[in-house]
Amino acid sequence: MSPIAAPSSATKQAELLRQDGNLYFNKERFGAAIDAYTEAITLCPNVPVYWTNRALCHRRRNDWTKVEEDCRKAIKLDGSSVKAHYMLGLALLEREEFAEGIKELEKALDLGRGANPKSYMVEEIWQALAKAKYLKWEDESTKHACELQSLKEACETALEEKHFLDFPQTETEGFLDEAAKSNLQELKALDRVFKKAAEADIPSEVPDYLCCKITLDIFRDPVITPSGVSYERAVILNHLEKVGNFDPITREPLDESQLIPNLAIKEAVQAFLDEHGWAYKTD
Known part of the structure; x- marks a missing residue:
């Protein structure tokens, strides 16, 4: 290795400090780990992993x-950092800050799927994102329900009031009976309208x-096989990897290279979730 390519003493020391930090972290000595990563950052502040390790x-x-x-600093150094x-x-x-938080989780999920779709972190990020979107929907749904109830009562x-103005009590009893029936029909029609308006917020089946x-869960990252069956990637x-190179339903030979993103289903899933946020619930 040439002298130009050789790592500096500061770089070597920073890497040793990172290893020390990892050891402390694994032993749950987080204070000591933070100190080690901080020293590494002091020596080599442009290494993003030191910042994400300390953030962890x-x-x-x-x-x-x-x-x-720490995460904002790491992103400035490496915008593709999943962690x-x-x-x-x-x-x-x-x-x-649901909107911004969800935006960052979506970015992490896209980057994670691109790097390693089978990574445990992809599943972890999806779970966090789904929970965030469910909580956002739950908050909005509660507000929406209150607004609908207030509007219905109004x-x-x-x-x-219209009924009493149009049909004063001086009218004949028979006429008042007809007016009461008409008013009851209007109230029933109103109830149907508001029930319809609330349908999107009522959980049902996907x-x-x-x-x-295979999983029977809503798609997250669907792919389609040559035989036309879609699966979660x-x-x-x-x-x-673990069972064999064949389609589990059709039993036709299948290789990873033959899998194609099913963009139509992915868009349909997103459209469904946009209308039915309750479907983000994963437990």
Whole structure:
């Protein structure tokens, strides 16, 4: 190795400190790990992994302000850091900044799927993202339900007032009976309208065509085989690796290179989730 290519003493020392930090972290000595990573950062501040490692320690101590600071620094150094976007998303969610937190988690998920779709982190990120989107939907759904109830009560009051104005009590008894029936029909029609408006917020079943044939869960990253069957990418890759190179349903020979992203189903899933946020619930 030429002198120019040889790592500097500072680089070597920083790497040794990172290894020390990893050892402390594995022993749950997070304070000592933070000190080691901090020393490594002092020596080599442009190495993103030192920042994400320290952020992970802060995460384990629930120090979300410092998690955010370290992750933002890591992203400036490496915009493709899965861990940095993931932990930044978690930190933002802790502050209930749902929109920005979800945006960071989505970025982490896209990067993670591109790097290693079978990685445990992809599943972990998806779970965090699904939980965040479910909580966002739950919050919006509660507000929507309150708004609908208030509007319904206002409409019912308006109909009652209209009824008394149009049919004063001086009318004959038979005529009042007809008026009461008419008013009752209007109230029933109003009830049907508001029930229809609330349908999207009522959990039901996810259509079969939006679910993986193996897991029976809603698709996250669907791929289609030459035989026309769609599967969750991570699940079919796991099958090909551990069971065999064949389609689990048709039994036709199948290789990883033959899998094609099913963009139509992916778009259909997203459209369904946009309308039915309750489907993000994973437990």
